[in-house]
Amino acid sequence: MKNNSNLSIILKGILLENPVFVLILGTCPTLATTKTVIGAVGMGIAATAVLICSNIVISLLRKVIPDSVRIPCYIVVIASFVTIVEMVIHAYVPIIYDLLGVYLPLITVNCIILGRAEMFANKNNIAKSALDGLGMGLGFCVALILMATVREVIGVGSFAGISIPFLENYTVKFFQEAPGGFLVYGVLIALVFKITHGKAPYKKEFSCDSCPSAAFCNKAHCQEAKEEI
Amino acid sequence: MDAFKSLVIIMLSAVFVDNYVLTRFLGICPFLGVSKKLDSAVGMGVAVTFVMVMATAVTWPIQTYILGEKLGYLQTIVFILIIAALVQFTEIVLKKFIPALHKSLGVYLPLITTNCAVLGVAINNINESNFNFLQSIINSIGVGLGFLLAMVIFSGLRSKIQESEIPESFKGLPATLIAASFVSLAFFGFGGIIENLFK
Amino acid sequence: MKNNIKSVISLTAICIVTSILLAFTNNLTAPIIAKQEAAAVNDALTVVLPNGEDFQSVDITKYTLPSTITEAYSEKNGGYVFKMETTGYDVGFVILCGIDKDGVVKGATSISSKETLGYEKSYGDELKDKTLGDIDTVATVAGATKTTAAYKSAIKDALNSFVILNGGTADLRSEEEILADNLNTALPEANGEFEIVLILEEINGIDTIYKSVKNNGFVFVIGEEFIGTDSDGNILTETSETNKTIIENARQTLLKWADSQIDLTKLTDMPTSVEAAYKADNGNYTLILHAAGYGINGGDKYHPASGEPIVIKVTASKDGKIITCKTLEQNETANIGSACADESFYSQFNGKTENDYTEIDAISGATLTTDGYKNAIGDVFTAIKILKGVS
Numbered sequence: 001m002k003n004n005s006n007l008s009i010i011l012k013g014i015l016l017e018n019p020v021f022v023l024i025l026g027t028c029p030t031l032a033t034t035k036t037v038i039g040a041v042g043m044g045i046a047a048t049a050v051l052i053c054s055n056i057v058i059s060l061l062r063k064v065i066p067d068s069v070r071i072p073c074y075i076v077v078i079a080s081f082v083t084i085v086e087m088v089i090h091a092y093v094p095i096i097y098d099l100l101g102v103y104l105p106l107i108t109v110n111c112i113i114l115g116r117a118e119m120f121a122n123k124n125n126i127a128k129s130a131l132d133g134l135g136m137g138l139g140f141c142v143a144l145i146l147m148a149t150v151r152e153v154i155g156v157g158s159f160a161g162i163s164i165p166f167l168e169n170y171t172v173k174f175f176q177e178a179p180g181g182f183l184v185y186g187v188l189i190a191l192v193f194k195i196t197h198g199k200a201p202y203k204k205e206f207s208c209d210s211c212p213s214a215a216f217c218n219k220a221h222c223q224e225a226k227e228e229i
Numbered sequence: 230m231d232a233f234k235s236l237v238i239i240m241l242s243a244v245f246v247d248n249y250v251l252t253r254f255l256g257i258c259p260f261l262g263v264s265k266k267l268d269s270a271v272g273m274g275v276a277v278t279f280v281m282v283m284a285t286a287v288t289w290p291i292q293t294y295i296l297g298e299k300l301g302y303l304q305t306i307v308f309i310l311i312i313a314a315l316v317q318f319t320e321i322v323l324k325k326f327i328p329a330l331h332k333s334l335g336v337y338l339p340l341i342t343t344n345c346a347v348l349g350v351a352i353n354n355i356n357e358s359n360f361n362f363l364q365s366i367i368n369s370i371g372v373g374l375g376f377l378l379a380m381v382i383f384s385g386l387r388s389k390i391q392e393s394e395i396p397e398s399f400k401g402l403p404a405t406l407i408a409a410s411f412v413s414l415a416f417f418g419f420g421g422i423i424e425n426l427f428k
Numbered sequence: 429m430k431n432n433i434k435s436v437i438s439l440t441a442i443c444i445v446t447s448i449l450l451a452f453t454n455n456l457t458a459p460i461i462a463k464q465e466a467a468a469v470n471d472a473l474t475v476v477l478p479n480g481e482d483f484q485s486v487d488i489t490k491y492t493l494p495s496t497i498t499e500a501y502s503e504k505n506g507g508y509v510f511k512m513e514t515t516g517y518d519v520g521f522v523i524l525c526g527i528d529k530d531g532v533v534k535g536a537t538s539i540s541s542k543e544t545l546g547y548e549k550s551y552g553d554e555l556k557d558k559t560l561g562d563i564d565t566v567a568t569v570a571g572a573t574k575t576t577a578a579y580k581s582a583i584k585d586a587l588n589s590f591v592i593l594n595g596g597t598a599d600l601r602s603e604e605e606i607l608a609d610n611l612n613t614a615l616p617e618a619n620g621e622f623e624i625v626l627i628l629e630e631i632n633g634i635d636t637i638y639k640s641v642k643n644n645g646f647v648f649v650i651g652e653e654f655i656g657t658d659s660d661g662n663i664l665t666e667t668s669e670t671n672k673t674i675i676e677n678a679r680q681t682l683l684k685w686a687d688s689q690i691d692l693t694k695l696t697d698m699p700t701s702v703e704a705a706y707k708a709d710n711g712n713y714t715l716i717l718h719a720a721g722y723g724i725n726g727g728d729k730y731h732p733a734s735g736e737p738i739v740i741k742v743t744a745s746k747d748g749k750i751i752t753c754k755t756l757e758q759n760e761t762a763n764i765g766s767a768c769a770d771e772s773f774y775s776q777f778n779g780k781t782e783n784d785y786t787e788i789d790a791i792s793g794a795t796l797t798t799d800g801y802k803n804a805i806g807d808v809f810t811a812i813k814i815l816k817g818v819s
Contacts, residue, residue, distance in 0.1 A: 024402060027261065028345050031254035065442075069435040072313055073442050075342075079306040080446035084453045087302060091460035094468070102352055105305040109345040111258060178252045179414040186406030190398040302454045303447065 006131055013135025019112045020143035021192040026112040030144060031181040032103050037160040040148035041141070042096035046089060046104065048137025050081045051113050055121040055133035057081075062122055074117045079108045112136060143188075150184050151175045236367050238423060239360075243371025245419040249346045250379040251412060256346030260380060261405060263337065270384035271377070276337040278373025280319065281347050284312050285369040288351045289362050308351050313342045346376060383412055473501055473509045476535035477526025480507055491592055494585035498522075500593065505529050508593060510586040514578045523552075523579065525586040533558050536583055551576050560587040611638055614647045614665050615656035622647065626756070628706065628714060628741065631681050633674035646682070648675050690815060697814055699807035703739075705815060712751065713812055714743045719804035721797035722765045723758070734759035738768055738801060742777070742808050746816055750785070750808065753777035765797035782809040 019025045026047070033043040057077050058065075065073045086104050090097045097104065107113065116136055121129040153159055155175035157168030174180045249255040256277070263273040288308050296303055320338045323331035341347060350372045354365040386408050395404050473483050480503040488500050499511035506529030513522050525536040536552035554566055563584055568576040591597070612620050618640035625637040625646070636649040644659035650671055656664040661679055663672060690705045692698055704716040718737035727733025739757040744750045755769045767773055768791060776788040785805050790798040 024261075027257040028254050031257060061442075065438055066431060066435045068431065069439045072310065073439055075309055075313060076306060076439070076442050076446055079309050080450055083302055083305050083450055086305070087453050087457040087461070091457040091464065094464050102349055102357060105352055106255070106345045106349055108305055108309050109343045109348050111343060114343060177417070178254065179410040179417065181254065182406050182410035182413055186399070186403040186410065189406065190396075190403035193403070194398045302450055306446065306450070 006128075009128060009131045010135035010138065013132070013137070013139035014142055015139070016196065017136075018139040018143055018192065019115075019136050020140060020147075021189050022196070023112075023115075024189075025115050026110045026140060027185075028106065029103055029110060030147060031178075031185060033100060034144055034147040034151055034181065034184075035155070035176055036099070037145060037148045037152050038096070039099045040144035041160075042089070042093070042100055043103065043107075044137070044141030044144045046085050046096075046100070047107050047110060047112065047140055048134070049085050050078065050107055051116060051137045051140075052130055052133035053081045054078045054113055054117060055129040056126055058117045058121040059124060059126045059129035070122070071114075071118075074114060075108070078113050078117070082108045112140060147181075147184055147188065150188070151180060155180065236364065238426075239364055240367050240371040241423045241426070243368050244375040244378060245416065246421075246423050248375040248379055248416050249349065249372050250376055251409075251416045253349070255349040256344050256376055259337075259340060259344055260376075260383065261402070261409070263340070264380050264384045264387060267381065267384045267388075269337075270380040272333055273337045273340075274373070274377030274380045277341055277344060277346065277376050278370065280312070280316060280338070280341045281350050281369045281373045282366060283315050283319065284308075284347055284351050285354060285365050287311050287315065289354060289365050292355050293362075304352070304355075305348075308348055309342075312347055312351070316342050346372065379412065379416075383409065386412060469501075472524065472539070473503075473526070475526075476524045476537055477503065477507050477509050477528065478534065479505065479528065480509065480526065481505065483509065486593065491589075493589045493592060496582050496585045497589050500589065502593075507534070508586075508590050510589055512582040512585060514582045523582050525583050527586060527590045531559050531587065531590055533563075533583060533587070536579075538579075551579050555580065555583050558583075560584070560591070563587065610654040611647050614654040615640060615645050615658075617658065618642060618645055618647075625682070626704070626716060626739075628685055628716075629681075631674075631678045633671075634678050637678065637682070646679070648678060650674060695814055699810055701804045701807045702811045705811065707815070708743075711746045712743055713746065713815055714741065715808055715811055716741055716756075717804040717807065719800045721758070721768065721800035722760050722794065725800065726761075726765075726796045738797070738804070740774070740801070740804055742805065744808055744812055746812065748782055748809050748812050750777050750780050750805070753805070760794065760797050765791065765794040767791045767794065768797050768801055777805055780805075782806075785809075 013019065015022075017023060020027075020030050029043050029047065033039045054074070054077050058074055061073070061077075082105060085107070086097075089100075089104065116132060120132045124132070149159065153164065153167065154172050157164055157171045172180075175184065243249075247253065250257065250260045259273050259277070264270045288311055291307065291311070292304065296307065316338055320331070323338075350369050354360045354368055358364075358368065360368055387405065390404055390408055399407070470483055474480055482504045483501040484503070486500040486502050486508070488497060493500075496512040496514050497510055498513050501509045503509070507527055509524060509526045511522065511524055522539050523536060524539055526534045528534050533555055534557075536555050538552065555563065558566060563580065566580060568580065608620060611618070611622050619642065621641040622638040623641055625639045627634070627637065633650055634648055635651065638647040638649070640646070646657045648655045648657070650667075653667060653671065654665070655667050655671060655675060657675065657679065658664060663675060667675075685706060688706045688708060690707055692702065692705060701717045701719060702715055703718050706714040708714065717740045719740055721738045723734040723736045723738065725733075736757075736759040738755060738760065741752075741754050741756050742750055743752045753774050755774050758766060758769050760766045760768060773789075773791060777785060780788075786802055788802075
């Protein structure tokens with residue numbers, strides 16, 4: 001983190017440290033809620049809101065919370081924000097609530113949020129943490145919408161529910177189903193690698209350093225990985 | 230007899246048709262992360278199954294008898310705390326009393342707290358499926374075994390990938406994801422089998 | 429130690445603060461959510477009761493309603509919407525039915541169903557504008573009899589519940605229950621265990637005869653009347669003189685049949701399709717056969733097997749020539765295999781012998797039914813040879 005200017009904190013979340021395509025975090029919602037663009041936008045906004053709020057609160061409490069119980073504390077904070085967001089969505093946008101179903105409470109265990117709490121908010125001041133939350137959230141949104149666009153346009157022949165002439169007659173249902181999700185995700189990661197080649201801290205494998213559980217997982221190489229960050 | 234049949238159906242659907250990893254995308258992180266070698270895949274699968282059943286056994290009564298409708302909004306927060314506590318507890322107990330088992334499963338346990346399949350199954354048993362206690366337990370066992378099965382199959386596939394030549398951009402995770410796509414496609418074949426099995 | 433206490437305190441504090449925060453948010457959002465859901469329910473209910481306004485949930489535990497009813501809603505104008513759960517061919521499905529203040533079905537729709545063919549979607553429209561009086565005039569759909577019959581009976585339950593909720597009473601018994609009640613009143617000593625007596629030749633005036641499983645008591649059904657007789661033949665139910673004569677005549681016929689019946693249990697080589705055999709005074713044999721048609725051997729997703737055999741009555745001379753053949757009962761697929769009950773089909777066997785009984789026109793589209801039928805007829809000739817050897 002050589003360049004700490006506020007704009008770069010936001011921007012790095014969108015491409016160079018995109019949580020979905022580069023850091024490979026939050027894979028479950030990325031695959032599960034990208035059948036439709038509307039669902040993806042809903043999930044993206046909900047997760048971003050939780051991410052910003054939890055980053056702020058955790059950064060605020062970083063000197064108060066004892067180190068030994070920090071993970072349970074983070075989880076409680078995150079879970080409560082998730083519940084608040086869930087209730088608000090249920091009350092004001094019930095369509096999104098029905099669309100996301102169980103994946104809404106599961107934002108709690110979205111690795112991005114706990115991961116950013118542990119890796120960033122824990123060590124930085126409130127303003128920076130909020131910006132980091134915003135950047136990561138935007139990156140998450142962009143990635144979800146990209147995934148969903150591919151899957152909805154090819155799979156149903158529509159974009160955000162609006163059908164596209166011609167394409168709607170030639171749909172490939174495969175992209176709506178689970179295998180299609182895996183395939184699109186794999187291809188997009190490869191694509192992002194091609195574009196950002198050499199610049200992004202590309203994860204060759206699914207490793208401990210992006211894993212939020214690394215904190216309570218006592219594997220030695222995880223500890224090392226953490227220190228590098 | 231009918232009750233038994235419905236339990237068998239719940240179990241088999243959870244393992245094959247409604248496989249959490251391959252059709253619902255729950256528990257993808259460990260699925261992609263720990264499936265490199267067969268023994269670690271088995272270890273993770275067993276540990277997840279164990280925690281799922283334990284978590285269901287605790288969360289179901291709590292939701293039904295304590296939280297109910299009125300305190301329903303505390304569900305997420307209570308469930309995740311229970312799972313985290315259970316994981317810690319299991320680790321301590323295993324370490325102290327069955328060190329051999331702890332040695333083989335211990336490393337996977339901490340990773341499970343943030344495994345969304347565990348929280349997912351605890352929530353789904355209550356909110357989505359309205360299962361009773363026994364059905365919930367059976368469903369959790371089924372989901373756990375389904376996870377184990379997916380992990381084992383996938384670890385076999387991955388060892389093949391490592392030996393093949395792939396374009397530079399696809400090396401590593403993208404190739405793994407595309408392989409996951411094939412496994413998921415294979416599981417599609419189970420659709421409809423279970424309901425017609427007992428006709 | 430000091431660290432531990434600090435940890436516990438801070439974790440507890442965070443838990444308490446967040447819980448308060450959640451309770452606060454819940455207080456704010458709960459009424460909005462409730463309103464939202466009520467509006468959604470209202471929308472769903474208006475589909476089946478278009479003029480309905482201001483739906484209110486009814487506490488159905490206060491009334492004795494048919495077991496299929498799971499929820500009920502009243503509306504401002506006196507109409508009701510009922511939610512029912514029932515079982516059709518495959519698995520349970522959920523039906524919403526709206527009834528206006530005059531007891532007329534205004535709409536019915538299945539809101540969740542895994543039924544095979546989707547008849548339940550269009551069938552709801554056929555039940556529209558029906559009342560308790562004329563709902564029975566709606567026919568079930570051939571090929572989806574079970575599904576549509578279940579649908580119709582659910583709507584009937586809704587109409588009955590409408591009567592009950594308005595303070596009236598309704599006969600909630602199913603057809604089987606009504607029959608069982610009638611039989612029990614006519615012959616209480618049978619303890620409700622009856623079997624249907626197979627009627628070989630039509631008996632003047634009698635519709636059906638039930639026999640007590642335990643003893644020789646009978647219940648004769650004449651029109652709407654159920655008349656019981658005890659094992660000694662005494663008529664137990666009050667009835668007209670004409671009916672008494674009919675019953676006496678029927679009892680004599682039954683006795684004659686019983687005398688002419690051949691005990692098959694000792695004949696080991698008898699084909700299994702032969703259920704009963706009778707020998708008349710003139711030396712002719714009458715056989716009751718159970719043929720395994722589509723109902724036993726068939727069955728697919730669209731045309732489920734009934735699991736019941738085709739019951740055939742054949743009278744044949746002792747030299748092995750069929751005199752008459754008739755289908756007594758069948759539960760083959762409607763409009764296909766069910767043609768085995770048509771006279772044009774079964775009368776083809778009249779006059780046939782062992783050598784030429786297979787030369788008949790098959791039922792088109794029902795190979796399994798035809799083959800099963802033919803196999804059973806083939807057994808007639810074997811059976812007669814065995815019976816002749818005995819007597």
